[in-house]
Amino acid sequence: MNYAALKSDTHEIVVDEVLPHAPETIWKALTTGELIGRWLMMPTGFEAVKGKRFTFQTTPGGAWDGVIHCQVLEATPNERLVYAWKGGHEGNVGYGSPLDTVVTFSLSRVESGTRLRLVHSGFVLPRNDGAFKKMGEGWKKCVPTIGAIAGEQVSSKEPH
């Protein structure tokens, strides 16, 4: 097990593991709509074809509806699957803030099965990162922003 998650310097998440299955089996789990739904989230419109657009519905936050907009950037059977992963809303901070990232799955055959490496890259960390964890000036700046988002959300949900 090798979870090298949260590489803060490169702003990417890496999960890298050897799984006791053939690359073909793992490829099937990564590229079959129904199977994707069983381990990740149920995609809408997924096809392992370059250029194909699809979505995932996740938890909404603030002014964001929770939809992740994806597009297949590369699909090399049993080897490499890359898709764009975009979502969020510019009025949000933290969860629900603008997200323009790329998810890459790389498969390579090894003696005991397949090495599967996931890289989720392109994270832009907020300037006041850590402000939530630590008392300080950052808080005073981020709190009004949250309030603005929250206000937007509440007013949009109120009956007119």
Place this chain on the structure above:
Amino acid sequence: MIEAAAINAVMRTLADPTRRAVFERIVGSDEITVVELTRGSGVTQGAISQHLKSLKQAGLVAERPEGRNVFYRAEPEGLAPLVDWMSHYGVFWRDRFANLKTLLKEIDP
């Protein structure tokens, strides 16, 4: 995934401008009493108490009784549901990898 209810509770609590102002004043001081919060706020002590109750329920504020006074302080963990994307996805992908391994065992025992 983060609970939608938790995100919405924090957002709803901070949506009210007066309540947000109260929260900001608590954040800006180590500890503060209702009397100090009321002073210069333009609203009654009863109203401040109501806002404090909401902030406590959302996990944004903690209280410490001492003698006849109650001191309030901000709880940084209360804003955790709004934590940044990268931390969110760090946990997310590890969970999903665990799901994937379970699924693979099922389809390819």
